[in-house]
Amino acid sequence: MACLSQEISMVRGVGSVKARDFARLGLQTLEQALYDFPFRYDDLSNVLQIAEVQAGMKVTVQGRISAIENRKSSQSRRMMVTEAIVEDGSGSMKATWFHQGFLTKVLKPGVIVSLAGKVDDRYGLALVNPAYEVIGKSSTAKHTGRIVPIYRLTGALTQKSRRLVAEKAIVCVPEVAEWMPEYIKTDLRLQPLGAALREMHFPESAETKDKAIYRLKFDEFLLHQLLHAKSRRDLQKQKAPKIKFDEKEVKAAISELPFTLTGAQKKAVWAIIKDMDRTEPMNRLLEGDVGSGKTAVAALVAVNAAASGWQTSMLAPTEILAEQHAKTLERLLGNRLRIALYTRTKRRIHGKEVTKEQLLEALRNGDVDLVVGTHALLTEQVLFMRLGLIVVDEQHRFGVKQRQALKDKQGDKDGIPHLLSMTATPIPRSLALVVYGDLDRSLLDEYPAGRQPIATHIVDVGREGEAYAKMRQDMDNGRQVFVVCPLIEESDALGVQSVNEVFSSFSEGPFAGYRLAMLHGKLKTKEKDGVMRAFAAGEFDMLIATTVVEVGIDVQNATVMYVEGAERFGLAQLHQLRGRVGRGEHGSQCYLHASAMLSPMAKERLMALVNSQDGFELAEADLRLRGPGDVFGTRQSGFEEFKLGTYADIDVISKAKDFAKELLDQDMDLKQYPKLRERMMAYAQEVHFE
Numbered sequence: 021m022a023c024l025s026q027e028i029s030m031v032r033g034v035g036s037v038k039a040r041d042f043a044r045l046g047l048q049t050l051e052q053a054l055y056d057f058p059f060r061y062d063d064l065s066n067v068l069q070i071a072e073v074q075a076g077m078k079v080t081v082q083g084r085i086s087a088i089e090n091r092k093s094s095q096s097r098r099m100m101v102t103e104a105i106v107e108d109g110s111g112s113m114k115a116t117w118f119h120q121g122f123l124t125k126v127l128k129p130g131v132i133v134s135l136a137g138k139v140d141d142r143y144g145l146a147l148v149n150p151a152y153e154v155i156g157k158s159s160t161a162k163h164t165g166r167i168v169p170i171y172r173l174t175g176a177l178t179q180k181s182r183r184l185v186a187e188k189a190i191v192c193v194p195e196v197a198e199w200m201p202e203y204i205k206t207d208l209r210l211q212p213l214g215a216a217l218r219e220m221h222f223p224e225s226a227e228t229k230d231k232a233i234y235r236l237k238f239d240e241f242l243l244h245q246l247l248h249a250k251s252r253r254d255l256q257k258q259k260a261p262k263i264k265f266d267e268k269e270v271k272a273a274i275s276e277l278p279f280t281l282t283g284a285q286k287k288a289v290w291a292i293i294k295d296m297d298r299t300e301p302m303n304r305l306l307e308g309d310v311g312s313g314k315t316a317v318a319a320l321v322a323v324n325a326a327a328s329g330w331q332t333s334m335l336a337p338t339e340i341l342a343e344q345h346a347k348t349l350e351r352l353l354g355n356r357l358r359i360a361l362y363t364r365t366k367r368r369i370h371g372k373e374v375t376k377e378q379l380l381e382a383l384r385n386g387d388v389d390l391v392v393g394t395h396a397l398l399t400e401q402v403l404f405m406r407l408g409l410i411v412v413d414e415q416h417r418f419g420v421k422q423r424q425a426l427k428d429k430q431g432d433k434d435g436i437p438h439l440l441s442m443t444a445t446p447i448p449r450s451l452a453l454v455v456y457g458d459l460d461r462s463l464l465d466e467y468p469a470g471r472q473p474i475a476t477h478i479v480d481v482g483r484e485g486e487a488y489a490k491m492r493q494d495m496d497n498g499r500q501v502f503v504v505c506p507l508i509e510e511s512d513a514l515g516v517q518s519v520n521e522v523f524s525s526f527s528e529g530p531f532a533g534y535r536l537a538m539l540h541g542k543l544k545t546k547e548k549d550g551v552m553r554a555f556a557a558g559e560f561d562m563l564i565a566t567t568v569v570e571v572g573i574d575v576q577n578a579t580v581m582y583v584e585g586a587e588r589f590g591l592a593q594l595h596q597l598r599g600r601v602g603r604g605e606h607g608s609q610c611y612l613h614a615s616a617m618l619s620p621m622a623k624e625r626l627m628a629l630v631n632s633q634d635g636f637e638l639a640e641a642d643l644r645l646r647g648p649g650d651v652f653g654t655r656q657s658g659f660e661e662f663k664l665g666t667y668a669d670i671d672v673i674s675k676a677k678d679f680a681k682e683l684l685d686q687d688m689d690l691k692q693y694p695k696l697r698e699r700m701m702a703y704a705q706e707v708h709f710e
């Protein structure tokens with residue numbers, strides 16, 4: 021592992037500033053760099069003789085610099101233009117760069133160079149701002165003359181520095197052990213792992229690159245399926261407490277709610293209660309669009325459990341959400357359930373502050389029926405008297421980790437708790453069947469009465485005025501506005517730049533005088549929480565953010581969701597964002613700003629949102645309208661469990677599923693395949709402790 025474990029900061033040519041930026045992307049070792057794949061490629065493999073070059077082509081030419089000089093631009097005195105003449109045996113042509121005066125020091129006359137870019141013919145045939153690379157005797161081309169990788173960047177990182185590190189990383193490939201069983205490799209004609217990793221970074225051809233992508237997608241799907249199927253089988257061997265249906269208590273609780281349950285909610289409550297009335301551990305997913313009332317369902321189930329002395333623990337992804345849940349639950353069922361809140365900074369019972377010791381003791385003694393909290397609940401000190409049910413909100417891992425951690429938290433030995441996962445990310449039915457086929461699901465496909473649809477509009481570039489006017493009008497009336505910015509990955513993995521840009525253009529332009537706040541990936545959790553709280557408390561009129569607001573807070577006073585560059589997001593995700601508004605009694609708007617001319621396909625996708633408020637329908641449309649050729653591995657794809665996989669990969673997933681089943685049927689412990697077994701354990705760690 022000597023090579024793979026090498027620190028990126030030790031690579032020659034990576035200074036401390038760049039090393040810090042690599043670290044910011046989560047990359048500290050060459051191994052991490054090896055597995056951080058490009059998010060797209062640029063095909064510069066068309067290497068031509070200069071005599072063959074024509075205007076409009078994207079080419080690479082290779083030759084000798086015969087002259088090079090800097091001059092001031094005739095249009096702007098401040099602009100430095102570098103002009104070079106390059107010649108190969110067939111002819112010569114010009115290359116021009118702007119603002120890169122240092123090039124005269126790198127590309128001196130006589131140097132053999134490889135240049136790649138688009139050919140322009142406005143002032144004679146020329147390459148404008150081409151990628152360049154001095155061709156040495158030993159080194160192979162990294163930036164020109166081939167399909168080049170394009171990586172996520174941040175701060176001072178450039179594609180060149182990323183490729184430099186990638187080149188070092190692939191040197192370590194011999195240390196990577198193949199773990200895929202031979203027969204699967206043969207059956208699917210998979211590339212060897214090492215070759216695939218090399219190809220991902222520096223592909224030989226489009227064809228071999230696609231094979232590499234296939235191999236690595238299959239890897240992650242297979243591991244995922246194995247883990248899933250294995251934990252499912254392990255689970256079936258375990259016992260959970262049988263919790264009986266206390267009809268009287270549940271009916272009484274329902275009648276006390278300030279609203280009537282929807283039919284879908286009733287059905288879900290009933291299915292869950294029935295599941296828990298058996299000794300097989302429940303593993304159910306409760307899916308429902310934002311606002312469909314999942315929390316109420318969970319609460320009623322907790323009432324049933326409490327009726328026979330069983331406790332419920334509900335895990336939320338953030339402190340704010342945990343607090344929000346606790347408040348809602350207190351309001352709905354505070355007189356029936358003893359509700360507590362446990363986060364890193366707050367401990368309450370029935371809304372009253374208590375000390376950590378008091379709360380821990382109450383949980384241990386069974387004086388709390390339902391505790392809502394964050395991951396802080398998973399620490400060792402938290403023990404329950406009789407934990408019967410774990411509810412996990414908005415986590416895609418289906419609580420493997422949570423259940424593991426909470427398993428041994430109860431005093432008596434009635435087995436493991438039942439598990440209910442809740443999510444608002446609608447998984448298309450066809451996909452769910454393949455990916456999570458054996459998971460029980462309940463759908464809340466019905467909205468509580470009286471909810472108003474959110475008027476949705478597409479805003480073309482240059483036509484923002486009307487939307488801005490409406491936003492000002494709402495803010496003048498005391499309402500609040502969300503603005504969400506896309507990640508423009510090449511330069512801005514954390515969204516700092518895109519949020520900053522919108523913030524400054526808004527605060528100096530159309531929204532001068534309003535109270536604007538911003539939120540992006542570089543802020544610490546604490547800072548993010550602070551901003552969110554202040555916004556929720558009405559201290560700002562507008563929140564400009566990345567998608568961190570997606571799984572977020574209930575700000576009833578917010579009436580506008582304005583999405584910049586909406587064409588860059590998946591439909592499911594846009595729908596999630598839209599769900600951040602329209603939660604109160606005020607009419608709400610969602611504006612989908614298109615940052616570029618939309619292709620007919622992109623337009624069709626956005627129109628689906630204008631025409632539908634149904635998350636499941638939209639998820640299906642997303643699946644249908646998204647080609648396999650789409651950008652992969654971005655958080656914006658809305659399929660976060662996988663680095664490379666997307667909604668379009670149903671076929672690969674289904675193959676992986678078959679092989680996983682076959683492997684586990686042969687032997688649950690994979691003893692025949694020690695390398696696979698090892699890889700799987702590592703994967704389980706990655707998934708559990710991400």
Ligand code: ADP
Pocket residue numbers: 279280281282285308309310311312313314315316348444468469
């Ligand atoms: P979700 O978690 O599914 O997004 P919540 O459970 O937070 O939705 O419910 C959203 C809001 O709707 C809450 O204020 C809740 O009290 C309310 N609510 C839930 N069920 C109903 C219902 N059947 N009728 C009216 N309001 C409801």
Ligand code: MG
Pocket residue numbers: 314315413
């Ligand atoms: Mg919720």
